[in-house]
Amino acid sequence: MEAVFGLLVMIAGVSHGMLTSSCDAREDGCQCYGALGGTVYLQLTDTTVSELTFKKDPTGVTTEILRMRRNKMIIADSIKARSEFFMNNKTFRMDNTERTDSDEYLLETFHSNGSSMATRRLHLFIEGLETSCDAREDGSQCYGALGGTVYLQLMTDATRYDELSFYKDSTGAKTEILKMKKGKRVITYTPIIDRVHFFINNGTFRLNNTRRNDSGEYLLTKYDSEGKSSGTRGLQLFIEAPVSSPQLSSECLSHGEMRVSCSSEGDGPQYSWTLDGQTLSNTDAPPDNKTNTITLKKGLSGDLTCTVRNNINRNTVSRRISHCPGLIYVNCTLSNGTKISEWVITLCVESATVATVTEAPTSKTSTEHSVEISSWAGSGFNVFVYFQLAEVFILLTICLGSYLFYKKKTCPQEQDDGE
Ligand SMILES: *[C@@H]1O[C@H](CO)[C@@H](O)[C@H](O)[C@H]1NC(C)=O
Ligand SMILES: *[C@@H]1O[C@H](CO)[C@@H](O)[C@H](O)[C@H]1NC(C)=O
Ligand SMILES: *[C@@H]1O[C@H](CO)[C@@H](O)[C@H](O)[C@H]1NC(C)=O
Secondary structure, eight states, X not given: OOOXXXXXXXXXXXXXXXXXXXXXXXXXXXXXXXXXXXXXXXXXSOTTOOEEEEEEOOTTOOEEEEEEETTEXXXXXXXXXXXXXXXXXXXXXXXXXXXXXXXXXXXXXXXXXXXEEEEEXXXXXXXXXXXXXXXXXXXXXXXXXXXXXXXXXXXXXXXXXXXXXXXXXXXTXXXXXXXXXXXTTEEEEOSOGGGEEEETTTTEEEEOSOOGGGOEEEEEEEEOTTSOEEEEEEEEEEEEOOOOOOEEEEEEOGGGOEEEEEEOOSSSOEEEEEXXXXXXXXXXXXXXXXXXXXXXXTTOOEEEEEEEEOSSOEEEEEEEEOOOOOOEEEEEEOTTXXXXXXXXXXXXXXXXXXXXXXXXXXXXXXXXXXXXOOOOTTTOOOHHHHXXXXXXXXXXXXXXXXXXXXXXXXHHHHHOOOO
């Protein structure tokens, strides 16, 4: 049986990767750029400023995003779930950016007496990822980010050819994308004319604002001056969603192990882990490959990094983790006057095994059968803790009862589960 506490052990986190950008927006009129679906960090103002309002401000309609007054902070519900404001460096983080995040923003700062200090504008541009691929070989495999731009180099110089046809071949049905005739210099783009461009000088085909159904097999046929085919080459295009900045969550299991999960949106994410820069070995963290979850052995701590990658990009998140507790402090007086006052790993049953050891035990005299668990330093007891306390109390009572009844073995020994 695993007694599981949803105890969050993580303290501070940073994430970085190809989809992450940061921008110093402390000047008026700054232009900041973020990748679609990625994370953008905006340093809004100097660290000394403590009162501010940050608004989305397209001409006419103003929407408040963030308000900070006397160290109290309110983030608009519309963006709360995917953003965070760091008070210490006045940086606003926005995750999983959307096209509609591209906008004009207005920042107003205030003096501590509430009077306005300054007003600044910032323009945020959210753009799709760009990828490029050399597709001059037959059978090339190319990857494009969903919603982004993909460059396919089809040949070194298209001006050398008399006639070219580039088309999509989906189960026998050909859709011509581009046709070029040297003599007449005719280029037709169909049916996605608004999203494609062909650079004749370097033979590069550009596709914007990619969609999933752009994935597929493409063929390029060259013709000689008589209009006879002089060969066809193919390429496979895969349009995939980039992986977003991963989120880490953790929980303590019984016996001091820690289960950590790393999750990310995107197509075909693959996860890898390091602890203090070292790849985690299977013995430190038996991997659960399907669920991107690892279980760290008891006592491990340090900087844990989860990297998620797919064919498009990679992203990393690191967190400082401290080891999970595996002990509880029991301080009780039995009715015969004997004090039990020690750190125990398990008390009577397995389910009562999860607690923490973060501070020296306190030395209060306790009343009969009372059990103290010290101390969840600052993290706050939750319902489970009270439940477990009650359980320990009841079990101690049973232990004592059994002892008095049988007058044989001592309680902790009798009930120890062998840890
Ligand atoms: C081809 O030319 C265009 C426009 O000058 C440029 O954006 C693109 O990067 C070039 N591609 C290659 C493969 O050189
Ligand atoms: C995870 O994958 C590794 C290597 O592919 C394999 O050795 C290990 O048994 C897998 N673990 C689980 C729990 O499936
Ligand atoms: C009180 O009970 C405990 C076991 O619960 C036993 O170990 C201890 O010796 C007893 N003390 C006295 C003074 O009888």
